[in-house]
Each structure stands twice: as C-alpha cells, then as structure tokens.
Amino acid sequence: MSGDEPAVSAPRAWSLESRLPVILAVLAVMALTVVRPPEMRVAPRWVLPAIEVVLLAILLARHPARIGPRAALLRAISICVVGIVLADTFVATVRLIDVLIHGGKATESADQLLAAGAIVWGSNVFAFALFYWLIDAGGAAARADHMPRTLDLAFPQQLDPEIAPAGWRPRFVDYLYLALTASTAFSPTDVMPLVPWAKVSMGIQSLISVAVLGLVVARAVNVLG
Template identity: 65%
Template sequence: MSTGGESEGPVRGERRWPSVAAVVVAMALTLLRPKELRIAPVWVLPAVEIVLLAVLMVRDPGRIDKRSSFLRGVSIAIVALLVLDALVATVRLIAALIEGGAMTNSPEILLAAGGVVWLSNLISFALLYWELDAGGAANRAHRMPRYLDLAFVQQISPEVAPPHWRPGFGDYLYLALTTSTAFSPTDVMPLAFWAKLAMGLQSLISLAVVGLVVARAVNVFS
C-alpha cells in the first residue's frame, strides 16, 4: 500500500475545468428546483458562487498547483455553500413529502424535483470529497499524506496505477455516484472519520430521497 510522502518529479496539478464545470452544473440545478425547495431568491447562490469562482481562476489559473490558505478558504467556501444548499433542499423536500402540498400532488413535478435534489447532493458531495481529501487538489499535487483519508484502489495496489498517481475530480465524482447508488462504499474505502461521516450521510440522504420520492409518486399515480 502506498504510504504517501513527497512526490517525485515535477509537480503537475490537475486541470481546474472539471471541478468548475461541476460547480456550474450545481448552480444550474438550483434554477430548476421548485420555489418550495429554495431558501433565498433564485439568483443569490449563483451570484455568490460566480464571484468566488472568479477569484480562484484569477489567482490560480490553469492547473491547480498553488498552495495558499486564502485560495483554499475560497474553495472550501464554494463547496460549503453548495453542500449546505443541497442539504436544505433535501430537508425541505422530505418535509414536503411528509406534509403534502401542491408539488407532491403531481408525480411529474415530484419526480423532477427529487431528481434535481438527488443530483445536487451527488455533485456537492463529490466536490466535498475532492476538496477535503489529503488537503485538497493543490496539496495532493505536491504530496500525499502518509495516512490516507480515502483509500483508492490505485493507492492500495500501486502496481495497477501509473507512477505518482493522484486522484482527480473524476475519481471523486465516481465515488459520490457509487455512494448514492449502492448506499455504501464500493472501491474507495473511507479511513478518516470525516470521510466515514460524509459517506454515511450521503448514503442516508440518497436512500431517503429515492425511497420517499418513488413511494409518493407511486401513491399519486395509483
């Protein structure tokens, strides 16, 4: 098993565009939610996120390889806002399913709202894993810690991966997808407490959203 440590050879950070694209998609999903699932006017979150993204891209354009407490704080703020927004939307959706209302009386609207909330959580948790694992993308580009937060197959069995392999955003997106669909770890093992907590919470959210939305939609159809 790889124990991390200083990387050999030149530092080459991952490209920024996959994570930026994920943030943009998450912002777009907020525009598709029914008003009952929002806590602020529809333009507020996208406006704040665009400003924060602009700061990141101006201060560290291209690949993510600049270690800075300021930039990391901005990046964490972007992810935290998306996670909080997704969690609030989930709570409001579950409350609406329990209490009933105009949104839950239409199976088409209900399924669409449930799908949007489910995707919002998936993307938000992918960004959360990407941002917190091993100190973030910039830190991973320079070094991996001796003790891993999330253990990927390529780290447990380095012989199956290229030299100096590092997880990229796509790997964390796949982690979030499998956690939301399998409701448990698959090929990535959470070792740190925060990772176990996050994956457990994501599994519970996905199970609740899928189970309640489908059950309610079937009830309305029948």
C-alpha cells in the same frame, strides 16, 4: 541520488489536473439551484448562484493544483462556499421530505415529483464531489505536491500501486465517481473512508440519498396509483 529522481518528479506530472470537470460541476450545481422548485429554496433564486460564482471565479483565476502563498486562502474560501452549498442542499432535502409528507405543488404530478427529487439528488452528488475534492489529502495543490503517508480516502490505485501509473493522484472525476456511488449504493464501493470526516461525510450523503430516492419513488408510485 539519481535513482531517486523519478520518484520525486513523477508526482509532479499529475500536478496540473484539468479545471474543466470542476468548472462544469460548479455550473451544474448553479443550474440545479436555479431550476429547483420554490418550495425547496432557502433564499431567493439568485442568492446561492451568486455565492457559487465566487468558487467559479477562483477556479478560473487560478489553477487549483498550483502551489503558492494564496493557495491556502483560496482553498479556505472554496471550502466555505462548498459548505454553504452543502448546507443549502441539506435544507432542500429536508424541505423535499416535508413536501412529500404534507403535500405541495411538487407532489401534484409524478413528473413534477420525480423532477424535484432528481434536482435535489443531483445537487447533493455534485456538492459532495466538490467537498471530497477540496478536503481529501489537503486539496488539489497539496495532493500535487505530495501524497501523505496516511490516507483520508483510499482509492484502489493507492492500495495497489501496480494497477496505476507511477505518481498517480486522484482527480475530480474520481471524487465525482465516489459521490455518485455513495448516492446509489448507499455504502463505500471501491473507495474506502479511513478517517472520521470521510466516514461521517459519506454516511450523511448515503442517508440523504436513501431519504430522497426512497420517499420520492414511494410517493411517485402512490401518485401514479
């Protein structure tokens, strides 16, 4: 029985992942929402940041890796907030594409155009990182308690345990890196999506990134020309 104790206790050493990266990501999304051009907003400037404050308050009030009776409720609220953020960034992407096609204030100069594209692109990266972090393997609390035998997202450390410490768990920075690579490589790099929700999410994120980067760069070159 004593030989099994390390296998049980090791994962708990990873349970209290730092909240700081997640809090900084939420603040980054809020800042990008505030500075987004009016043509790409769905609601007044203050509406979405006010909704995102709910997620920030949850993160500050309770550690996401703590298990308890309120953990499931708080995770559900967090998913709803991130879902709204994702929907908002998707609409902002559509509006950016419309502005690129039909013209607008954001296309008056290459600087304004590149700034608008960077804001929308960055919002998508942070929003998808938060989404992956909340959904994968049941969320931070579930991952801290135990990792499922079947994975949603397969990280290299999970596919080859010899390259990672015992009880390794993905943390927010791993999901941020996943979101960044999906938005730059337009395909999986080191993290493999194994279930439908992960494949659909990464596919949508890649399509959004292709549309934003491709159209913004092409239009910026046209404006400069």
